Amino acid sequence: MKVLIVDDHPVVRAGLRALLSVPDEFEVVGEACDGAEAVQLVAALRPCVVLMDLQMGDGVDGVTATRQITALPAPPKVVVLTTYDSDADILRAVEAGAAGYLLKESPPEELFAALRTAAAGEMALSPPVASRMMRRVRAPQLALSQREIEILELIAAGRSNREVSRQLFISEATVKTHLAHVYDKLGVDSRTAAVKAAVDRRLIRL
């Protein structure tokens, strides 16, 4: 199975290459250190599976790269490999077309299993990720909409309502409406309290 590794850390790339060299079913056909290179290499090397880091220092981030790759003709499966199990990241990755979401803490066996599962067309989730998703579906009253999370993330980055409205091309009134809904759902009544609550519940990362 041809695998492409995408990660900006040489250490992590070497680690994945080393781990994947043990079972002879995997063949690492290339490595990319950012999103742009990843898209190019997918086209050139035609891997079956892409192991994609979400956090990448410069250039295109993992979610965007995933979206671009899955938009290609006959795309490979993309398995996201990341350090954090945050709701927002998982949802965005899955929404972007990821076929799996793994934590770097996972033992090698889980990594192998996830690659096989993804290549077989199934969705592969780390056990902690899966349980988090389960908690989410049976606690829908906390669920913020994508738009609400998007706005809350900008608020958490220290932006004012006006700045958020300009960045998202919507009116300030709309930002305030979304924020009011967020406050309702989180049971708070200020932006800083909302940020704290959302970080606590892993809805966003700071």
Added chain:
Amino acid sequence: MKVLIVDDHPVVRAGLRALLSVPDEFEVVGEACDGAEAVQLVAALRPCVVLMDLQMGDGVDGVTATRQITALPAPPKVVVLTTYDSDADILRAVEAGAAGYLLKESPPEELFAALRTAAAGEMALSPPVASRMMRRVRAPQLALSQREIEILELIAAGRSNREVSRQLFISEATVKTHLAHVYDKLGVDSRTAAVKAAVDRRLIRL
């Protein structure tokens, strides 16, 4: 040179082992996945250098483990390897006795050089880390007072100025004065931006 690897991620451990296997001057004598195991293995294996991750999920954190290791008789050099170049982390690591501070983004050559430098008794810092330290010594005005941090922590917890004033038995005006000073020092102009900046610089935890 005998090296002990300490990291809670199997992927990173494998990566370091793979990278260090290339030059024949290094010999990885063991791996630990948390701080407690690291201290035990240092005593048992007597490595020359310990490659220590700062962020470890459960158990003893990297700074504490570093402090414990450097307190041993005839301690090995500890080189800290981490993802983030935050001021507070660097200082805490150095204060705990680390002989080096490397970013995981560093190319392998830098890693090798850092190990050699540390083993030779010198201090090894990644270029970005070194430049950050330089910026810090010529910008000491960033230091928040204890009181300012205390107030900022309550703000970060979502409290209003009024709530903070009541909790600390001071007037709201005083809270506002402290906050204004905090904004000045952090170069921001709102509470949420201050919280973000302070968390980024590890002045507070959320």
Added chain:
DNA sequence: GTGACGGTCATCCAAAAGGTTGATGCGCGG
């Protein structure tokens, strides 16, 4: 002792944020 710094407080004003109500359009499932 004088000056710098930290902590305390006050006042006044402007800007931002929050609360309420109401309205439109869109897509989706019963």
Added chain:
DNA sequence: CCGCGCATCAACCTTTTGGATGACCGTCAC
């Protein structure tokens, strides 16, 4: 088809926050 959630916007009002000053007191260093 109708309701519901989501996203969008507006107008109004209150509260909170931020900005600019100025002031007092204690401590610590020079």
